[in-house]
Amino acid sequence: MSVLVFIDHSEGHVKKASLEALSYGAALAGQLGTTAEGIILGTVTEDLAALGKYGVKKIHQLAQESLNHLDAQVYARIIAEAAVATGANVLIFSNNLSGKAVAPRVAVRLKAGLVSGAVALPNISNGFVVKKNVFSGKAFANISLNSPIKIVSLNPNAFAPKAGEGQAAVAALSIQAGTAKVKVVSATQATGQVPLTEAEIVVSGGRGLKGPENWGMIEELAKLLGAATACSRPVADAHWRPHNEHVGQTGIAIAPNLYIAIGISGAIQHLAGVNRSKVIAVINKDPEAPFFKAADYGIVGDAFEVVPKLIQAVKKLKGIA
Amino acid sequence: MLTLNSFGIMKILVCISKTPDTTAKIAFTQNNTKFATDGVQWIINPYDEWYALVRAIELKEKDPSTVIHLITVGAADAEPIIRKALALGGDEAIRVNADSHDSFYIASQIAAIAKDGNYDLIFTGKETIDYNGSSIGGMVAELLDLPYISLATKFDLGGTTATVVREIEGGEETDSVSLPVVVSCQKGVAEQRIPNMKGIMSARTKPLKVVEPAAVEPLTNVVSFELPPAKAGVKLVPADNPEELIRLLHEEAKAF
Ligand SMILES: Cc1cc2nc3c(=O)[nH]c(=O)nc-3n(C[C@H](O)[C@H](O)[C@H](O)COP(=O)(O)OP(=O)(O)OC[C@H]3O[C@@H](n4cnc5c(N)ncnc54)[C@H](O)[C@@H]3O)c2cc1C
Ligand SMILES: Nc1ncnc2c1ncn2[C@@H]1O[C@H](COP(=O)(O)O)[C@@H](O)[C@H]1O
Numbered sequence: 001m002s003v004l005v006f007i008d009h010s011e012g013h014v015k016k017a018s019l020e021a022l023s024y025g026a027a028l029a030g031q032l033g034t035t036a037e038g039i040i041l042g043t044v045t046e047d048l049a050a051l052g053k054y055g056v057k058k059i060h061q062l063a064q065e066s067l068n069h070l071d072a073q074v075y076a077r078i079i080a081e082a083a084v085a086t087g088a089n090v091l092i093f094s095n096n097l098s099g100k101a102v103a104p105r106v107a108v109r110l111k112a113g114l115v116s117g118a119v120a121l122p123n124i125s126n127g128f129v130v131k132k133n134v135f136s137g138k139a140f141a142n143i144s145l146n147s148p149i150k151i152v153s154l155n156p157n158a159f160a161p162k163a164g165e166g167q168a169a170v171a172a173l174s175i176q177a178g179t180a181k182v183k184v185v186s187a188t189q190a191t192g193q194v195p196l197t198e199a200e201i202v203v204s205g206g207r208g209l210k211g212p213e214n215w216g217m218i219e220e221l222a223k224l225l226g227a228a229t230a231c232s233r234p235v236a237d238a239h240w241r242p243h244n245e246h247v248g249q250t251g252i253a254i255a256p257n258l259y260i261a262i263g264i265s266g267a268i269q270h271l272a273g274v275n276r277s278k279v280i281a282v283i284n285k286d287p288e289a290p291f292f293k294a295a296d297y298g299i300v301g302d303a304f305e306v307v308p309k310l311i312q313a314v315k316k317l318k319g320i321a
Numbered sequence: 322m323l324t325l326n327s328f329g330i331m332k333i334l335v336c337i338s339k340t341p342d343t344t345a346k347i348a349f350t351q352n353n354t355k356f357a358t359d360g361v362q363w364i365i366n367p368y369d370e371w372y373a374l375v376r377a378i379e380l381k382e383k384d385p386s387t388v389i390h391l392i393t394v395g396a397a398d399a400e401p402i403i404r405k406a407l408a409l410g411g412d413e414a415i416r417v418n419a420d421s422h423d424s425f426y427i428a429s430q431i432a433a434i435a436k437d438g439n440y441d442l443i444f445t446g447k448e449t450i451d452y453n454g455s456s457i458g459g460m461v462a463e464l465l466d467l468p469y470i471s472l473a474t475k476f477d478l479g480g481t482t483a484t485v486v487r488e489i490e491g492g493e494e495t496d497s498v499s500l501p502v503v504v505s506c507q508k509g510v511a512e513q514r515i516p517n518m519k520g521i522m523s524a525r526t527k528p529l530k531v532v533e534p535a536a537v538e539p540l541t542n543v544v545s546f547e548l549p550p551a552k553a554g555v556k557l558v559p560a561d562n563p564e565e566l567i568r569l570l571h572e573e574a575k576a577f
Binding site: 008010015070072073076095096097098100101102103104105107108109111112113114115116117129131132133134135136137138139140141142143144145146147181182183184185186187188189193195197200201225226243244246249250251253257258268269272275278279281282292293294295296297298299300301302305306309310312313314316317 | 341343344347349367368371423424425428450451452453454455456457458459460462463464468469470471472474484488489490491492493494495496497498499507508509539540541542543544545546547548549552553555556557558559560563564566567568569570571574576577
């Protein structure tokens with residue numbers, strides 16, 4: 001019996017979402033009176049043993065360069081086999097894009113019940129019940145996992161990584177990696193930018209900004225705050241901003257610590273993607289904009305006057321002249 | 322095992338689910354164990370309709386010999402939804418007569434039908450907007466031992482090879498894969514359409530087959546629902562003093 005945590009990485013680095021998953025797995029192992037271990041496929045530049053500080057005792061690695069690209073079918077076979085070999089009865093994934101590709105396949109291989117989008121540790125007082133997000137952030141469901149092996153995929157930003165002391169033992173997996181049926185023709189990865197789903201702060205603009213030429217101030221504010229930028233759907237539809245910035249019911253769902261919405265009305269479909277943000281600040285010239293009902297802080301005012309002043313205020317706070 | 326249809330006819334299976342309208346009021350009854358369906362408008366899950374189904378229809382428009390089947394795992398109350406999907410396009414529909422929210426159960430039903438159907442392509446939506454699993458496509462693919470391309474933003478066919486652009490963490494990737502394949506579709510794959518009168522009329526006579534579910538043990542069940550705690554209310558800062566907002570976010574909310 002143990003908890004096995006899938007460690008996702010790109011460009012040589014373990015993703016923040018996986019640090020959350022490791023901490024979550026370790027906390028769960030504590031609840032269950034067992035140990036947590038990690039599994040990583042491919043190679044990273046950082047020291048894997050140091051991940052022990054998140055509470056995992058051992059990390060299983062299949063250190064093959066070819067695995068640095070994630071192929072869901074290849075990955076699922078290896079992970080399922082490793083789970084059986086290590087006697088894992090709970091597997092943890094991050095519910096990021098990698099997790100969404102791999103976890104369902106592993107679930108089938110292990111005949112394991114899967115809860116995707118968990119937001120808290122399982123309740124094990126009576127069975128194994130996991131709280132997850134449903135209705136696009138408008139509610140939660142408590143789901144009971146009834147299979148001997150269980151899989152939980154944790155929503156990004158739902159569980160803060162906790163670093164303590166400790167080193168993990170790193171052990172090589174001896175599992176044959178299969179060949180991928182999917183051929184990667186090309187990949188583009190935005191470097192240097194904060195990925196939207198991992199961002200702790202998101203600055204977002206809507207149709208109230210009138211046109212793409214006015215996004216300079218949004219980008220400047222975001223940069224100063226170390227934030228990612230996002231937008232409402234009509235903004236992406238009009239090609240003012242790239243599609244991968246569109247948040248909401250039909251776009252990306254995010255849960256940052258702070259969401260700053262500028263010139264966005266707050267339609268229910270927009271809120272569906274952002275209502276799990278811990279703090280929401282809204283800038284809108286219409287006091288009746290529905291977004292104010294979902295907000296923690298707000299300014300009723302013209303974005304073109306307010307945002308430059310916000311930029312000045314952040315600069316002052318950060319000591320930038 | 323699926324094989325490419327030897328007659329050179331493309332066969333596509335589109336997975337259609339029924340979800341509450343995006344503006345539906347979310348409330349629960351029976352001691353928070355059931356979703357309150359009173360007054361709820363049901364729609365085709367937007368990802369299934371706008372992207373998966375429309376892309377399949379576009380492929381058929383390019384190659385009219387293409388056959389499109391729709392499948393839904395749902396009770397009789399899913400019929401208006403599958404009829405609406407038929408009105409948009411598609412040749413026939415299959416309803417597996419079962420009501421479940423366990424992803425493994427639903428995926429097993431779809432795989433059981435697909436096994437005998439010789440489909441070259443299986444399209445799903447990115448996720449259902451009610452249970453937000455984003456899991457069915459991957460499960461169906463694993464059950465059929467097929468490749469699965471998740472979260473496609475573009476899908477093109479050249480003969481029996483598909484070229485798919487999909488979203489990956491922080492970027493996108495272009496993949497090439499031989500059919501058969503399972504693909505989950507999101508924004509970018511197609512543009513939303515509105516059914517026309519001809520489609521609506523012809524949908525009435527298109528075959529809708531009801532089949533009983535395969536015996537599968539669900540692996541999860543919903544114990545209860547909760548609504549998020551209400552917000553305390555917005556704290557408004559005067560427009561002439563935005564500095565105060567930054568101070569509050571920094572000192573009071575500790576957001577940065
Ligand atoms: C099925 C479905 C799914 C959808 N999915 C999504 C989704 O995923 N994401 C999404 O965002 N939308 C989605 N929508 C669309 C959604 O309903 C709204 O139409 C959309 O969110 C509105 O975008 P907006 O707030 O930018 O624009 P608008 O509604 O036009 O609002 C602009 C706002 O800017 C304010 N404003 C104007 N000028 C200024 C100024 N100078 N300074 C400050 N404020 C100003 C206005 O008061 C107004 O509140 C969906 C709709 C449907 C039907
Ligand atoms: N009951 C169902 N019947 C048919 N297809 C479904 C059903 N539920 C989900 N799907 C398909 O699987 C996709 C992903 O659903 P989910 O994994 O539940 O978020 C949906 O967009 C549909 O295409």
